[in-house]
Amino acid sequence: MVRHIIPKTLQEALTYLSEGTFKIMAGGTDLMIQKRSTAGLPPKIGQDVIYLFNLAELRYVSRGDGYLKIGAMTPLEDIYHHPDTPELLKKVIYEMASPGIRHMATMAGNIGNASPAGDSLVALYVLDARIKLQSISGERILPISDVIIGVRKTIIRPDELIAEILIPVDNFNVIVWRKVGGRRADAISKVSFAALIKRNAEVIKDIRIAFGAVSPTVVRSRQIEAELNGKSITELRNMLPSILEKYATAIRPIDDQRSSAHYRRQVASNMLRHLIEKEI
Amino acid sequence: MFDKSKSSPKIDHDEKCSGSARYVSDIQIDGMLFAKTVRSPITKGIIRSIAIPALPDGYYIVDHHDILSQNFVKMIYKDWPVFAVDEVNYIGEPIMLVVGPDKAVLETIIANIKIGYEETEPTFGFTKSAVTKGFKKGDVESAFSKAKTIIEETFETGYQEQAYIEPQGMLGYPEGDKITLIGSIQCPYYVKNAVLNCLGYPEDQVRVIQPPVGGAFGGKEEFPSTIACQLATAIAKIKQPIKLIFEREEDMLVTTKRHPSITKMRAALDSDNRVIGLSAEVSIDGGAYIGLSGVVLSRALIAVTGAYTIPNLTANGNVYITNTVPTGAFRGFGAPQMMFAIEMMMNHIPKRLGLDPLEFRLKHLAKQGDLTSTSGLFRDPIIMPKMIDKAIQISDYKQKMEKYAHDATRGIGMSFFLHGCGFTGSGETTIIKAKVKLRKDEHDQVYVLVAAVDMGQGCRTSLHRVVYQTMDLPPQQVTFDYPDTDDVPDSGPTVASRTMMIVGGLLARASLKLKQTWKPGIKQEIIEQYVQPSYVVWDEDKLQGDAYPAYSWGVNVVEVSVCPLTYQVKLEGIWSVYDVGKTIDERIVIGQADGGIAQGVAYGYLEVMEAKQGKLKQKNFTDYIIPTSLDMAPTETVLYDNPFAYGPYGAKGVGELTLVGGAPAVAMAIENAIRRPINRIPATPELIMETLGHE
């Protein structure tokens, strides 16, 4: 007999998670579809379910300790409207899915689902987001890149829930987001591109580049970035061929029902080239 | 943008807005059972074994053993089984229904049904022809032998899925020996006749009722007959009400779609750079069973010269059978494939020769008095030059062509096209023989009795208006209920852009008769049957003569921007000019214009459905992309009158015309932007990238 738990408090939720193995139901926009049966029947989740979507304790957007802290069950639309939300994340949410989905989708769901094409994840990687995982025995805060390890695979333990997303408060001179979907709304990305750049006159202080939907997880290379930081704009432009080649090696696009590896590869390269040649 | 004074209040508006309109899946009948279909998972093979688990009380299997008379779905050929017997020919082919009261139990039963197949070699591609058609005009050999220039090109089009928002479904119930079906359908009598054929029942023992239908676009023309035969067989066996509603993925995978096509065109030009001969070879993929593919091929071949007059012509084509989902009717019915081919051909030829494409195409436009492709006659005035001027004016076409000539990110394209209204050839007289009825009761309420289905195109409103307007009655005195075959005569299927022109025409005549013979307080009935105008002479075997009684004409202009980084296309503006004879209801016609061009343009650049080894890669709304509100550009449409003598108030066909020109217009816009030829649609970003050589 499958149990369905709708906890009233975070503490209650953590207690249940410590005592059993549950599928966490956030907004449901991914899980309800992935597991769906037929019209009229409930989805085939196949295990106990715990419903965290309405936990008020996990819904907030606030600032503290140099971070923007987002409660993991905050609907994306609310994150979008909050004045403190970083511009990059706003740009990403603005183009995601549809209003109906944005009213229900959450970062908890996006991270837990760990889809290779997840748009918000690209923003989180490039914003150096940290994820707070909470259990009855405590909490751990990890970089997003440590949390997601593969297609729909995370290191989240069965007794943990995603409690909070912490984004370092920061300012950038250049903020780029390009979502390439099949149409102008309601589309799964074929390839996506995010870049944040801080510069001091002509010198790059901090450059961050990430690609989505071209690998099992978001592609961001601190190694390549380290070679670019501290360079001047001119130097960077001279390095363009090697930058393109390095990222070409880092991404592993595939053919699927949405697009081709060729297209993804070429478009990723185009967007990167355009960043270096025209946007930095 | 349309004249509201020339539009009637929509009869069914309130119920549709409030959610109280009851589409088939909204209807519940006490004691109703549910049915789910068990389908082939393989493309081709022999059924070697079927093991059914023990069924709980009240659960049934319905398969070919339960067929009472004929195990084929009556269309034109007899090859389409109701239930597979010992072989399957496409992924998704229905083998049996499982019927019972609890959906969860049905799922369990289905999961435990074990069918053993011996897979055999499937056929894909254009190799196995099932239908061959062709015709000639003039002397094409001579034209080619005298030609100064010969140009040859090949054009390809892909699948298009109707993507009506209401999935297919049907509900049926027994009343004594009679079976009643309520279905999301376009053609009550197609369904009734198919069921009569399958069950061998007498005519008065099958009744078909049409409820509100949530979109159809041809996808519910012939396909529902399959569901109906299966459901009726089940009801005859089990003698209880049964509901069968498709899931979206199921619908997308197993129902009919637009035929993928390859068209090879060869044009012969004389020393004045005039096309004096055209040879066209058309190949369409019919899927596993022929269905209506032969008629689609006919219409395609007839449409091969588009809006132009070409004096010498040979058009040949084949329907190829493959082990993929059977293809079928979709708004346009073979014409969209051909309008793409001929428009691109007539655009590519002048470009290759360094001539102005617009002037070249204008030079070849058909004129009144010209012979059609099948050597019939364009009897009626053709006002295309005026329409083209208007389209150029409202879209700023010429200025933009100049402005964008050196801008690889912007382009504008214009298509010319026509659509033959009504059934191809002699279908109206030999097959349909449409009949309409007006009944007046003793309270002087007039009932419009036709089988025409309002699937959103507004025919309930517009045909209603034809009747009350002709009779000079207030609208409330005329009633147009949803068709019920127990009550309405067979006025023919709601297809082929025939509803206003043919059915409306009959209603106008019947209305006039009733008005002239009106007896207040007395029950009266007027029946009017279709008589083909005597000038329409057609040879079905040779495909010669007047293929249609009338033609509607159109011009579409589409402006696009193409992103140099991602090759994505954004629609910037759409302008259209149409001649549909006479606009009965402007709001409805503009609605058809907006909706049709959205589908037509998306066919050209957005909608992708591909089959790989017989398996469709896109099977839901996530993967099969249709436009959202953000994808559409503003549209401007101008309607011109050009009355047709045999249509009500001069009206011709509208429904399909507004789709067939969209794809070539957007393809030409993309071509003009990227300055490379487009020979294949959908012109996706991937294709654009490949065309630009950016791989």
Added chain:
Amino acid sequence: MNKITFTLNHQPVALELDPSMRLLDVLRDHFKLTGSKEGCGEGECGACSVLVNGRVVNSCCLPLGNVNGQEVVTIEEFAKTKRYQVLKDAFHDEGGSQCGICTPGMIMAAESLLNQNPHPSDEEIRIGLSGNLCRCTGYNMIVKAVHLAAKKGAGLW
């Protein structure tokens, strides 16, 4: 068995049903409220749109457990309001409804939009409706209808 309590169309309800059931099925099969339609079952078409706490959501991917303690309004209830009358009339005038299957969802999405933004621009309307697919109209007449409703219903939102 879980008890899910919420407000449905301004009435308190308490259900002992599987909380993972789709709200769409609860509305259609349990409450016989068939105004919300199933067009795709995967959150793409918006034909299943309802309002939760005044905001449009896709009821086909909303589990019953997630409406516990929330306010759900369906088209049947919204159709009793003045705002609905204005939208309905505007949809009529501008030809925003053809086959009608998407219309209740469009109206719910329009209400959600106008609730947040009573005077939306063309682009904002298109974004507000971007989760509702229509195959009949090509959208432009629907966008005009929402414009007209915003104008005629000034003060209602």
